[in-house]
Amino acid sequence: MERLEPLLFSAFLxxxxxxxxxxxxxxxxxxxxxxxxxxxxxxxxQRYCDGRFSEWDPMITTLPGLYLVSTGIIKPVSWLMxxxxxxxxxxxxxxxxxxxxxxGNLYLLYLLLCKxxxxxxxxCTFWRIMxxxxxxxxxxxxxxxxxxxxxAGSTFFILFTYLMCLYGxxxxxxxxxxxxxxxxxxxxxxxxxxxxxxxxxxxxxxxxIDSLKKRDEKTVILNSTVEIKKIARFLLEYVLSFNNLxxxxxxxxxxxxxxxxxxxxxxxxxxxxIGDRTNHEISLNFPQLFYFFSFTLVFSVPHLLSxxxxxxxxxxxxxxxxxxxxxxxxxxxxxxxxxxxxxFLLADNRHYTFYVWKNIFQRHELIKYMLxxxxxxxxxxxxxxxxxxxxxxxxxxxxxxxxxxxxxxxxEFRYFIVPYLIFRLNIPMPLGFKILAELAMYSILNVLTVxxxxxxxxxxxxxEEVHRFxx
Numbered sequence: 001m002e003r004l005e006p007l008l009f010s011a012f013l014x015x016x017x018x019x020x021x022x023x024x025x026x027x028x029x030x031x032x033x034x035x036x037x038x039x040x041x042x043x044x045x046q047r048y049c050d051g052r053f054s055e056w057d058p059m060i061t062t063l064p065g066l067y068l069v070s071t072g073i074i075k076p077v078s079w080l081m082x083x084x085x086x087x088x089x090x091x092x093x094x095x096x097x098x099x100x101x102x103x104g105n106l107y108l109l110y111l112l113l114c115k116x117x118x119x120x121x122x123x124c125t126f127w128r129i130m131x132x133x134x135x136x137x138x139x140x141x142x143x144x145x146x147x148x149x150x151x152a153g154s155t156f157f158i159l160f161t162y163l164m165c166l167y168g169x170x171x172x173x174x175x176x177x178x179x180x181x182x183x184x185x186x187x188x189x190x191x192x193x194x195x196x197x198x199x200x201x202x203x204x205x206x207x208x209i210d211s212l213k214k215r216d217e218k219t220v221i222l223n224s225t226v227e228i229k230k231i232a233r234f235l236l237e238y239v240l241s242f243n244n245l246x247x248x249x250x251x252x253x254x255x256x257x258x259x260x261x262x263x264x265x266x267x268x269x270x271x272x273x274i275g276d277r278t279n280h281e282i283s284l285n286f287p288q289l290f291y292f293f294s295f296t297l298v299f300s301v302p303h304l305l306s307x308x309x310x311x312x313x314x315x316x317x318x319x320x321x322x323x324x325x326x327x328x329x330x331x332x333x334x335x336x337x338x339x340x341x342x343x344f345l346l347a348d349n350r351h352y353t354f355y356v357w358k359n360i361f362q363r364h365e366l367i368k369y370m371l372x373x374x375x376x377x378x379x380x381x382x383x384x385x386x387x388x389x390x391x392x393x394x395x396x397x398x399x400x401x402x403x404x405x406x407x408x409x410x411x412e413f414r415y416f417i418v419p420y421l422i423f424r425l426n427i428p429m430p431l432g433f434k435i436l437a438e439l440a441m442y443s444i445l446n447v448l449t450v451x452x453x454x455x456x457x458x459x460x461x462x463x464e465e466v467h468r469f470x471x
Contacts, residue, residue: 012129012133024146027146034091040059041066042091042094048071050089062274070089074089074097097148101153105141105152105155112425113131113132113425113429127435130436130439131430133439137439137446140420141155143449143450150183154418158190160176161174161194173255181262190404192259196399199251199396200395201390203235204392204393206234206238207390279343279344283338285408286334287368289405290371290375291405291411292419294371296382299442302441303430312384313381327376332369345410351471352469386426386427397423414471
């Protein structure tokens with residue numbers, strides 16, 4: 001079967017590209033002109049194609065990674081093929097770059113699954129490939145592979161960075177991380193996560209040695225106050241050791257250079273956002289974490305929701321009522337004091353988030369508080385699913401998750417793509433029927449999304465412009 005694996009994966013990769021090309025053709029044929037954020041991205045890329053690198057649209061908030069990569073691919077290919085005129089760097093040509101990233105993401109997801117789950121001998125080749133195909137079909141990532149947005153390329157370079165990090169090629173990982181940063185500044189968080197996962201591995205090894213010395217057979221899973229104190233004491237002793245600190249710096253120096261460069265950029269730029277800063281203000285929007293956990297529960301429902309898990313959760317609540325009461329109180333306070341509503345969320349009815357907010361949160365003032373039990377269940381099942389990872393890995397991931405989501409004032413599902421994929425890659429390899437159920441769910445959502453985008457158009461009062469529904 002191992003000999004057939006490359007052939008089987010190549011067949012799935014080619015089939016995915018063929019199907020995606022058909023969808024790409026349908027979307028580009030119906031929506032030829034730039035749409036939504038493309039009205040900023042496409043003209044800027046075309047300026048770069050024309051060699052006008054000093055011109056910049058002040059409404060664009062991300063660095064020019066997407067435009068540089070697009071120009072670097074399209075211009076040489078156009079020269080080799082003899083293409084001239086409007087076809088070079090046209091809207092369709094620029095969108096096609098993201099279709100290439102879509103194929104690259106499938107390949108990287110497959111390699112990551114093989115690396116992360118290499119010790120799982122029970123997982124056969126077919127299910128690894130199907131799991132990669134499923135993740136590449138993740139609706140948020142898949143849909144934006146057909147438009148000229150930064151998501152497909154940004155995700156590609158983050159996944160590539162993570163893969164090289166797992167293989168120990170940290171200098172290469174840092175170079176790829178720089179590319180990811182050039183696509184989207186907030187990717188610095190996931191570059192730090194890669195460094196954190198390296199540190200977490202060293203801490204886990206040291207923890208095991210320390211536990212053996214003390215003849216402590218307990219696992220590193222957080223399950224009591226005593227365990228918290230032990231881990232906190234261990235971390236303090238470890239980082240206060242000059243030799244340990246020197247070893248960690250020596251191991252993660254490529255990432256440290258990137259972080260220092262990022263801090264220098266923020267200092268010189270006067271903030272993380274370039275261009276239009278008025279609509280991208282940083283806030284402490286703690287409920288974003290609740291939205292992300294709920295989002296994850298919905299999109300990973302075959303893996304996270306089952307009668308057994310519900311019964312186990314209720315049993316946990318019964319055993320620790322005071323702890324869960326404390327969580328409820330803290331959650332209510334965070335929602336009460338730190339809920340922010342961006343004006344785009346209320347005004348733009350072309351996005352699904354508009355309807356989520358309108359039909360759920362705006363039904364009644366108390367709805368956002370009534371959802372707290374559901375949030376707590378989503379957090380619990382999220383943490384339970386990651387129990388196979390070390391406490392130090394979880395600590396790095398949750399810190400980076402909070403850093404990536406909480407400062408965002410706008411509820412935008414696209415911001416959840418990278419943390420969701422990292423979560424999904426690192427859970428224990430699911431059973432085959434769950435992967436198929438997940439793939440079926442994603443496929444249905446993708447078909448519905450493309451159908452709505454293509455055929456369910458609408459117009460705003462007093463305007464002749466055609467609008468389309470999208471994520």
